[in-house]
Amino acid sequence: MSFFKKFRFVGGRIVKTGIAVFVTALICHFLNWPAMFAVITAIVTIEPTAADSIKKAFVRFPASAIGAGYSVLATFLIGDSPISYTFVALATIITCNKLKLHDGILVATLTGVAMISTVHDEYVSSFFIRLGTTVTGLVVSSLVNLFVMPPKYSDTISRRIHTLFMKAGEILTNRGKELCCSQSTDKDLHKSFHQLVKEIEYTETLCTYQKDEWKYHRVRKSDVQSFHYEYKKLNLLRQVTFHIGNLIYLPSHHYRMGQSKTELIMETIHLIRGIFYNPNFIISNEYNSKIKEITEWFADQNSFIESTEMQEKSNFSPETIILYELLSIQELTEELSHIHLLESNRNNRLGNIQIQSPQKQITKNQSSTKARTDD
The missing domain is CATH 1.20.120.940 (Putative aromatic acid exporter, C-terminal domain)
Structure with a gap:
């Protein structure tokens, strides 16, 4: 890791983000899961400290489940249309606010909106695959933040x-x-x-x-x-x-x-x-x-x-x-x-x-x- 210290623009958080994205995408590749949602979660989950990553992971998981649920529901009822994107975004934000899942609003909304174009007829399997990719991103990012280049302030x-x-x-x-x-x-x-x-x-x-x-x-x-x-x-x-x-x-x-x-x-x-x-x-x-x-x-x-x-x-x-x-x-x-x-x-x-x-x-x-x- 000392190699990266030679470059001022490459900090520990950037390095950890790159590692988390690579490991997350690699796991999804082996499981034959779409890596996009897991990578989004992994990027967002890298926090200044491991404590923040772990604490916010418990918020982002249920928030992501809400976003995925609304995406499946909107696709089933309306299909892939502008109204679906609007409904998923607004419904996810409002629900997460009501449940005080503020730290998970961003990743939940991104997950829900991005899912609309990928959900076809397999609604249940798509829902659980999205949860699986979210868990993968959360776990990998938390572990990377915990063990790789722990910050010293x-x-x-x-x-x-x-x-x-x-x-x-x-x-x-x-x-x-x-x-x-x-x-x-x-x-x-x-x-x-x-x-x-x-x-x-x-x-x-x-x-x-x-x-x-x-x-x-x-x-x-x-x-x-x-x-x-x-x-x-x-x-x-x-x-x-x-x-x-x-x-x-x-x-x-x-x-x-x-x-x-x-x-x-x-x-x-x-x-x-x-x-x-x-x-x-x-x-x-x-x-x-x-x-x-x-x-x-x-x-x-x-x-x-x-x-x-x-x-x-x-x-x-x-x-x-x-x-x-x-x-x-x-x-x-x-x-x-x-x-x-x-x-x-x-x-x-x-x-x-x-x-x-x-x-x-x-x-x-x-x-x-x-x-x-x-x-």
């Missing part, structure tokens, strides 16, 4: 999380410049923020896929622990994004700050961005110093230059909100650094154990050899 999740932290740092930096210069939010920045939220949601979906995949495969404890740490980072990223969103939608033209305070905010934001870009999320002494100044500024409410207009509408000035959001992101950043440190320490311990184990085995073998020689 952990590495992808880890890379995506770090990339998304860097994107969050960029968005925070750009928004900080707008706030400090009293500029309105750029439309592209809004788009970037919404794209970041979507990518976080997709990463969450990958985490769900990985947990579902582990239900059907043996997994090492170390892999589960690594995934646990990455999932914690993802939760922190989601919270950081929430606070960045508050800054995105904060009006930025109702207040002004002195140059020293503006520089302090931007320096702090740049340091946070630097931590997000660091693979180890290391916190510097300069960062701690700036956060201390921000904290003192936040505590000293009398040092804020508040806008009279905003004072009448809210108990919190925009400066107070900015400082609060920055301090919230700061706490999450420190927790992120702490989690990554724990993960690194665990990986180092595992590495030492793996190095020491072969050495102990060699020492044990040498001792056994020496004991036999003495005897």
